[in-house]
Amino acid sequence: MARTYRLGFARKLANVVVGALLARGVPAAGKTGFLLTTKGRKSGLDRTTPVNVVEFGGARWLVSPYGTVGWVHNLRAEPVARLHRGATREVWDVEEADGAAAAPVLRHYVGQVRVTAPFFDAAPGAPVEEFAAEAARHPVFRLARPHT
Known part of the structure; x- marks a missing residue:
């Protein structure tokens, strides 16, 4: 059974440390790590969190390994992702x-970002069909086109 995500003290601290490193351009989460800024769906304020952007099938993807968290709600309300790491800025x-x-992207993601595997019922390397069952619990977004 997959673990349930809880944003406790340790996770908040890790996000602060990783976020500070990414802001300075240090690839703390590997080459896939970025800071994602979304517009708060209720407050309208900017919300920033560390994420991993993976490449698969000729596209780049944002995966929510911890379920329908705040940034997912924000992207659903306004589908614009601002990504940055150091001096690199993309919208x-x-x-x-x-x-x-989503299923093949989730399978690839769990293989690439192994620290998230306990939050999935499907094991790394499991058939794509097992990840299809996970898709409703782990939203996936494609970086479709540069925002203008």
Whole structure:
């Protein structure tokens, strides 16, 4: 059974440390680590969190390994993702993937970002069909096009 994500003290501290490193351009979460800034759906204020952007099938993807968290709600309300790491800044329009499109991305993601594997019922390397069952619990967004 997959673990449930809880944003406790240790996770908050880790996010602060990783966020500070990413802001300075240090690849703390590997080459896939970025800071994602979204517009708060209720407050309208900027919200920033560390994420991993993975490449798969010729596209770049944002995966929510911990479920429908705040940044997911924010992207659903306004599908614009601002990514940065050090001096690198990108702004993308995003599109949420349906279950069929999300399944192979989730499988790839768990293989790339192994620290998130305990939050999935499907094991790394499991058939894509097992990840299709996970798609409703782990939203996936494609970086569709640069935002204008």
